[in-house]
Amino acid sequence: MVNGLSYGGSLNIVLAGVGGQGLLTFASILASAVLKRNFKVLVAETHGLSQRGGSIRVHVRIGDVDAPLVPVRLADAIVALELIEAVRSIDYANRNTVILANKQILKPPLPGVKTPSIDEVLNMFKEFNMKTYIIDAEEKALKAGSNLSANIVMLGALLKTGMLSRFLDLQDVEEVIKDMGGALLEVNLKALRNGYEAININ
Amino acid sequence: MAKITGPAGSCVLLLGNEAIARGALEGGVGVASAYPGTPSTEVVEALFNASGEVELYVEWSVNEKVAFEVAYAAAICGVRSITAMKHVGLNVASDPLMTSAYTGVEDGFLIVSADDPSMWSSQNEQDNRYYGQHAFIPVFEPASPMEAKNMAKAGLEFSSKWKHPVMLRTTTRVSHTRGPVILGELPKPKLKGVFRRNVERWNVIYARKLREEMLKRWSIIAEDVNNVEFNFFEDVDSEDLIIASGLAYSYVKDALKILNRSGEISILKIATTVPVPRKLIVKALSKSSRVLVVEELEPIVEVEVKRIAFEEGFNIEVQGKSLIPQIGELTLENVVNAIARFNGYSYRLPEPLPKPTVNIPLRPPTLCPGCPHRAAFFALKKAVAMSKINPVYCGDIGCYGLGTSPPFETQDTLVEMGGSIGLANGFAHVEDEKTPIAIIGDSTFFHAGIPALINAVYNKAAILVIVLDNKTVAMTGGQPTPETGSYATGGEAPVVMIENIARASGVEYVETVDPYKIQESVEVLSNALKYVKNMGKVALIVMRRKCALNISSIANRRGIKKPIYKVFEDKCKACKVCYNLFSCPAIVEQQNGKALINMLCTGCGVCASICPHNAIVKVGEEDGEWLKLWW
Numbered sequence: 001m002v003n004g005l006s007y008g009g010s011l012n013i014v015l016a017g018v019g020g021q022g023l024l025t026f027a028s029i030l031a032s033a034v035l036k037r038n039f040k041v042l043v044a045e046t047h048g049l050s051q052r053g054g055s056i057r058v059h060v061r062i063g064d065v066d067a068p069l070v071p072v073r074l075a076d077a078i079v080a081l082e083l084i085e086a087v088r089s090i091d092y093a094n095r096n097t098v099i100l101a102n103k104q105i106l107k108p109p110l111p112g113v114k115t116p117s118i119d120e121v122l123n124m125f126k127e128f129n130m131k132t133y134i135i136d137a138e139e140k141a142l143k144a145g146s147n148l149s150a151n152i153v154m155l156g157a158l159l160k161t162g163m164l165s166r167f168l169d170l171q172d173v174e175e176v177i178k179d180m181g182g183a184l185l186e187v188n189l190k191a192l193r194n195g196y197e198a199i200n201i202n
Numbered sequence: 203m204a205k206i207t208g209p210a211g212s213c214v215l216l217l218g219n220e221a222i223a224r225g226a227l228e229g230g231v232g233v234a235s236a237y238p239g240t241p242s243t244e245v246v247e248a249l250f251n252a253s254g255e256v257e258l259y260v261e262w263s264v265n266e267k268v269a270f271e272v273a274y275a276a277a278i279c280g281v282r283s284i285t286a287m288k289h290v291g292l293n294v295a296s297d298p299l300m301t302s303a304y305t306g307v308e309d310g311f312l313i314v315s316a317d318d319p320s321m322w323s324s325q326n327e328q329d330n331r332y333y334g335q336h337a338f339i340p341v342f343e344p345a346s347p348m349e350a351k352n353m354a355k356a357g358l359e360f361s362s363k364w365k366h367p368v369m370l371r372t373t374t375r376v377s378h379t380r381g382p383v384i385l386g387e388l389p390k391p392k393l394k395g396v397f398r399r400n401v402e403r404w405n406v407i408y409a410r411k412l413r414e415e416m417l418k419r420w421s422i423i424a425e426d427v428n429n430v431e432f433n434f435f436e437d438v439d440s441e442d443l444i445i446a447s448g449l450a451y452s453y454v455k456d457a458l459k460i461l462n463r464s465g466e467i468s469i470l471k472i473a474t475t476v477p478v479p480r481k482l483i484v485k486a487l488s489k490s491s492r493v494l495v496v497e498e499l500e501p502i503v504e505v506e507v508k509r510i511a512f513e514e515g516f517n518i519e520v521q522g523k524s525l526i527p528q529i530g531e532l533t534l535e536n537v538v539n540a541i542a543r544f545n546g547y548s549y550r551l552p553e554p555l556p557k558p559t560v561n562i563p564l565r566p567p568t569l570c571p572g573c574p575h576r577a578a579f580f581a582l583k584k585a586v587a588m589s590k591i592n593p594v595y596c597g598d599i600g601c602y603g604l605g606t607s608p609p610f611e612t613q614d615t616l617v618e619m620g621g622s623i624g625l626a627n628g629f630a631h632v633e634d635e636k637t638p639i640a641i642i643g644d645s646t647f648f649h650a651g652i653p654a655l656i657n658a659v660y661n662k663a664a665i666l667v668i669v670l671d672n673k674t675v676a677m678t679g680g681q682p683t684p685e686t687g688s689y690a691t692g693g694e695a696p697v698v699m700i701e702n703i704a705r706a707s708g709v710e711y712v713e714t715v716d717p718y719k720i721q722e723s724v725e726v727l728s729n730a731l732k733y734v735k736n737m738g739k740v741a742l743i744v745m746r747r748k749c750a751l752n753i754s755s756i757a758n759r760r761g762i763k764k765p766i767y768k769v770f771e772d773k774c775k776a777c778k779v780c781y782n783l784f785s786c787p788a789i790v791e792q793q794n795g796k797a798l799i800n801m802l803c804t805g806c807g808v809c810a811s812i813c814p815h816n817a818i819v820k821v822g823e824e825d826g827e828w829l830k831l832w833w
Contacts, residue, residue, distance in 0.1 A: 018565065028215070028380070035215050035382055043215075043380040046322065052567030052604065053787055066346070067456040068379040071534040073551045074460075084562045094552030108565040109787035111609050111778075116560040124559050147801075 010063035011163060012070040016089040017081030018106050019053050022151030026079075027058045029180070030155060030164075033172040034062050044068035053109065055085055062167055076163055079154055081137070082106050083121040099130055100157050100199075102137040102150060133157060133199045140198055144190035152177070152188045156195025170196060206248050207255045208385050216383040218347040218376040219244035219286075222314060224385060225354025226284045227256055229310060232391040233276035234260045235269040237649065238678035239288030240323040241377040242316035246286050247679070250690045258391055262681050262690060265619070265649040266291035270298050270313070277311035277367070278404065279395030282358055286314035289330045294619065294650070296333065299367075303338040304412040305404055306365045306419070308395070310358035313339070313369045316377045319498050319531035325599070325618060327530075329499040334369050334476030338420050340427065341369045341476035343448030347381040353432060353473065355386070360430070364423055371475075373498055375531055376449050424477040432473030435486050440467045442545060443490035445483070447472045447503045450496040450532060457537040461547050478506045487516050494544045495522035498532050566607055571788035572750030572804030574717045575602045575670050579610040580784055580812065581723035582639070582668065588724065589731045592636045594629050598622035598651075600643035601676045609785050612641065620650025623667055627654060630663035637666065637734060644671040645683040647700060652707065658740040659708035666734050667709075667742040668727070669700050670717075672749040680752050704742045711741035718747055718808050753831050754804045762831065764805035766822030769797045773817035780809045780818065 013030075015023045027043045034041040042065055047056040059070045073094045080086030080101040093099065103122075107115050125132045135157050137150035144153070159170050170192070177188050206224040208214050216224065222245050226234065236246035249260045259276075263269035266287040273283035287295060292315050299313070315333070318324040334341035342357045344350035354370055361368040402408045427433065444467055446454040451471045458464045470486040472478060475497075487493065487510065495504040504522030511518055525540035526532070535551075542549055569576045579602075586593050597603055597613030598621060606613040615625055626638035642651050647669050658665055675681040682688055684698040704712045711733050715726040723745065730741040757764060769780075769789075776795030780786065786809060788802035799809075799818070805828070810818040 019567065031215055031380060035213065040382060041215070044375060045378050052570060052601070053565075054567030055565045064459070065456065066452040067534050067537075068375050068381075068452070069533055071460070071538065071551075073535075073554060084565070087558050087560060087562045088565075090555060090558055093555055095555070096552065107790065108563050109568050109781075109785055110563070110566075110607065111782040111785060113563045114561070115563060120560045127559070128555055130555075 010061060010065050011167070012075050013060040013077045013079060014070050014075045014089050014092045015058040015060065015079050016085040017056055018085060019047065019056050021081040022148070023056050023058045023081060026151045026155050027060050029173060029176050030060060033168050033176045036176070037168050037172060039063060039167050040065055042068045055088060057089060077158065077161070079158055081151060081154060083118060084115065087121060087124070093130070095130060097130060098161055098163065099125060099132040100154060100161070101132070101134055102154060103134050104138060133161070135195065135198050137195070140194040141191050144194050145187035146184060149184060149187050149191035152191040153195035153198065156192040157199050160196045160199050160201060162201060207252045210385050210387045213382050213384050215380050216347055216351070217244055217380050218350045218372060218378060219316070220248040221347040221351035221383045222286070222354045222370065222372070223248035223252070224383065225351035226312065226358065227252065227388055228351070228386045229312070229355035229358030230282050230389045230391045231284045231358065232258050232281040232393040233273055233283040234258060234285070235263045235272040235283070236286045237263050237266045237269050237291060238675050238681045239291045240678060241318055241374045242286045242288045242291070242314060243678045244377070245284070245314055253691055256388065257393060259393065264684060266295040267297060270295035274298060274302055274307070274311060276395065277307035277309055278305070279397050280308040281392055281395040282310040282362065284312045284314065284354070286316065288324065289315055289317040289328050290324060290326065290618065292330055292333055299333065299339070300337045301406060302367045304406065304409060304416050306416070307361065307367060308365060310362035311367045312354060312357045312361060313367060315369055315371045317371060317373045317499070319373050322374055325616070327499060329502065330369070330371055331475050331502045332500065334371070335502070338416060339367050339369045339476070340423055340474060341371050342432070343371050343473055343475050344376055345449050345451040345471070345473070347376065347379055348383050349432065350376055351383050356430070356432070364419060364426070366419060366423065371448070373449055373531065420477070424480065427474040427477055428479040428481040430474050430479070432471070433479045433482055434471050435482055436469040436471070437489070438465055438468050439489070441491050443468045443470060443486055443493045444541065445470045445472060445486070445493060445495045445503060445507060447475045447497045450498060450537070453532050453534055453537040454496050454541070456534055457541050460534070460538050461542060461549050463547060467545070472503055475503055478503060480510060483507060483510050484514055487511055487514065487518060490518060492519045492544070493521065494525065494541065495520065496526055496537060496540065497522070499528065501528070567604060568607065568787060569601065569604050570751050571786055571802045572754065572806035573601070574672055574745070574747035574750065575605065576784065576786065577720060577808045578668070578670055578717035578723065578745045579605050579612050581717060581720050582612060582727055583610065585724045585727035585731065589728050591731055591735065594626070594633065594636045594638045596622040596626040596629070596638055596640045598640070598642045598646050600646050602641055602643060602670050605641070609783050619646055620654055623651050623654035623658065623665070626665040626667070627658050627661065627663045630658070630665050637664070637731065640665055640667045642667065642669055644669060644673060644685055644700060645675040648684050648698070652703060655704065655709065655740070655742070656707045662738065663740060664734050664738040665740050666730055667740060669742065669744045671700060671744050671746040673746070674749045674752055676749045676751065680749065700744050709740055709742045711739070714744040714746055716747055717745040718806060720808065720811055748832050750804050750806060756831055757828065762827045763825040764828060765807060765820050765824040767799055767803060767805065767807060767810055767818055768821045769799055770817050770819060771796055773815050775815050775817070777814060780813060784809060784812055
């Protein structure tokens, strides 16, 4: 599935979220799996101060790529761990871009700050008339055993869309998660499955 | 196994900075030294992580100048070395840098300068290729993590060949991009060297002679860069030519793919931007009538190309910053647009989406939950209000820079490392209505604060210096400082106490307080402000408490239970003090205005002490180990 690309052979994904949500882990797992299948991949983090709760955007480019940043309007997918951050990255989308977003709003910790409601953001996406998948990643992660794995839920959902199928499949990602190991290994594997099963492709 | 120590021939995913570290090992470095700074930190951090498996000496130095000198001295003794710093770090190291080309070195000396276009985490976007021109240091610029690894090795070899320092200049998008890197062989490095006494070479009393020799060497180097394999000409016999330096080459390649014009236009890739490979440029220009120079930030290659075209008598059109922005990092869309305009190519991007109909708030980075700086700022604002003084909050580089945002707004000035105490010195002598309060972190104090403190004592500047001491370089990921008592690789280290330095510098009023103890902190700060005002002298207060981010991660790793705090809703009067004035990210406002503590809470308990209604209460006890972690 190639969306809105003026040249073939590459896939452009923008990951958006808040520092601490595990976007870099998401990108590293995905990139390692892609590399194992001998495709080229570049991951670029654009943020100021990653661990301090600010906005984060990670660019993942797969295939015949040299430059690290996804061009505006040419993202094949925007994967957002938070809805405000999904809106902040909307410049990277066009009508054919697939949006996968975690159904969550995190209020910036500034005095008197106003945030939109979940429904306001979802209605806006509806009006954009794009392919949009809204996932309660926290809930799916908790079902897997820990809300820390919400990022892995989103990765599972992204795999289900099929846009990565030219490069890898679910098993490749599972292998990387197993290689990573760690205390959350079983939880992460479940979270990946839960994410994979969270959306229906039509 | 550390990521960068994999076997030769394997292809691994490395951050650009990790790739440089691997390249340095492949180039046989025996010494590595740095002061951390984004986007350079991971170079030497990766070498620390590898140091259990490969032999080399690695240190976090107290500042970039010392880091430079440590690596420089190693290379003078014939031990290959690397030092890495962010672009503005090279300003601090610029004093030895400017003379290092005069003396040269005995074996490879690689200076990594990580520049930060777009100023993602920096105070300016200076282009350090100018330092190469200024100091007669060859500059290598990689286009990707893979090339960064190869260039680190090649740079060391080039330096070794000409006994002359070499700079490897990256920008954020090389340093902080992960990409596939094929690993090479790891030689056994030389760890110990010999200082061969030669006063006419290592002593700048003989600088006139050294400069003459250096300029001779420079002309040979200028010739030899034409042979550097990373400079190449992709000649397709087109009239038009694109010259791209470093990372810009990667953007040009992909821009041509988007424009569907790959292979239709000749590209001269320049890796050695100082000095430029003149012969290659002449060859490429002689076949062209129009040139577009694509480079990030300043028109350094562009000016060189124009100079060469003039000197060679080429009547050609040279475009560069006329089409490529001088501000900010390159983007693919900028390069696509520039090439399309230059060549008259037409292209269509997909239609943009309509403007978002919901307003979204900014999300700047903030102090972490439990951050001792938050408590310190809360106490400081209270002390300043009670003392009825008009402050100038002289800020500095570090996490406390985040105190710029509301509600604290305690960084009226913020310029450079150590600038807090330095500027406070000047304000004290001209601004009679206000009291300068310098706010500086522990590592920044060691780095550049001490001379300014001594100056304040000697020249009688009436200022309050607050050292926010969290015993780590927090902003760059928690590297140790001279006060931490340990090294990055573990092991006990001598402890240099800030209070001792202050007293030895002649500060008569030195006190220490725990910022978590808000009331006590307010009293200590108020008394110090009174002293500064009445005595007209400098006072220094150390506010000491370890970094909450570090402690939380240790506690989580070791499974040490934190205390649990809860807001009792019947007592909460929705006064907003905890979430608006204290502004902890772990405390959120509910629909009814009452506070709620969420899962981000680190259990610091400061909110319980500042709640005017005693509505925040400890409901779960911590492990005994918990408190010990903090000191």
